[in-house]
Ligand SMILES: Nc1ncnc2c1ncn2[C@@H]1O[C@H](COP(=O)(O)OP(=O)(O)OP(=O)(O)O)[C@@H](O)[C@H]1O
């Protein structure tokens with residue numbers, strides 16, 4: 290049912306798009322028709338695949354590093370009051386800074402290659418993962434904590450055996466959010482300076498008025514993001530199921 | 534465990550300066566079941582949490598001690614109305630929780646013997662969600678038994694169960710907690726009449742010891758003396774509330 294409605298929505302969007310092109314008669318370098326974009330996509334499939342792979346690599350590495358850092362930070366924050374007092378305000382403050390503005394400096398520091406884009410993706414997902422998991426860790430049902438205390442448990446063991454498992458559904462929703470944000474981070478990194486990736490391809494095609502190729506690359510990015518979201522949702526399904 | 538100590542709670546409590554209960558002395562007989570009844574909000578759970586060393590919203594002034602003079606909090610096992618089973622862990626893992634939380638070696642044989650005594654052997658590898666309310670409460674009882682503590686504090690442990698399951702759980706608990714010092718908080722006069730070696734009604738003014746049958750527990754539900762005790766408790770709770 291969910292997939293059926295997604296298919297219907299896609300068909301509707303294509304129809305609308307085609308109708309706009311037909312009715313307005315806009316030139317194809319302003320708004321190419323869906324058929325032309327599909328044709329361009331097929332003709333350039335090797336090129337698009339190559340750039341998709343570059344972006345995918347940045348996103349995946351960014352996701353792994355960003356999620357790992359987020360998990361470690363959240364556990365550290367939950368475990369230590371001192372860390373909370375020192376680090377939490379800092380975290381909130383950095384969220385007030387526009388991460389996008391950091392892209393040029395990251396490119397300056399890390400170069401035009403893979404790592405400046407990975408860094409962008411990491412920066413953009415670090416906070417959502419950290420805060421989702423941390424909130425979960427701080428919301429352990431009081432009854433579990435009482436029970437553990439009467440069992441003479443140490444804080445470290447309570448954290449590991451009760452608070453962390455109880456917070457896994459919260460972590461799962463943080464990770465699903467991260468899967469949506471990470472491609473945005475990588476593409477912004479590519480816009481600032483890159484020689485490969487879907488973001489680079491879009492910019493390049495746009496600059497040469499190859500609007501059809503720009504659309505093809507953009508739609509590929511969209512499909513990639515949706516697939517990534519589905520994969521992460523699939524991988525994290527057990528984190529939800531095991532708790533109530 | 535026959536060397537279960539008695540407990541003596543002496544003192545008063547207040548919440549943000551407003552008195553919760555006036556100075557009272559609560560004595561729990563060694564190896565006996567003490568039932569604590571009383572209206573909602575008089576501080577029954579607070580007394581129970583104070584004994585188990587848990588945080589309460591109240592400020593307590595006084596002393597809580599075991600009659601043998603040894604330290605109390607580490608000898609207490611606690612069971613509440615909510616079974617508090619970890620949903621992500623299997624039944625056997627839930628029963629072993631205390632040992633795991635203390636980093637002790639896990640005694641699987643002992644765990645299986647206890648699961649057998651509460652009649653849940655074939656459910657050992659299931660998740661709590663797959664069990665009925667009564668079965669879950671039996672797991673909670675098994676977890677409490679696994680702790681093997683001489684003092685057992687029960688906060689309305691059976692109040693979420695239907696009458697029949699509740700009676701069965703009362704029988705099982707009395708059988709399995711033999712020799713331990715038990716404090717059970719309850720709203721149910723019938724439960725108190727069945728289970729109390731001592732029955733105490735708590736109000737803001739203090740504690741009232743109520744007469745009860747001297748027959749051994751668990752007393753039959755339809756025993757005349759038990760029914761009379763239940764009726765007089767009900768009367769007393771009603772006048773207390775009025
Ligand atoms: N954490 C807390 N902070 C402030 N007040 C609290 C807290 N916990 C309980 N109280 C108050 O203390 C009083 C006694 O609470 P307690 O839970 O001991 O009552 P009780 O006798 O167990 O009631 P019930 O039969 O409804 O369980 C209540 O008025 C309650 O509002």
Ligand SMILES: [Mg+2]
Pocket residue numbers: 577578579688
């Ligand atoms: Mg209570």
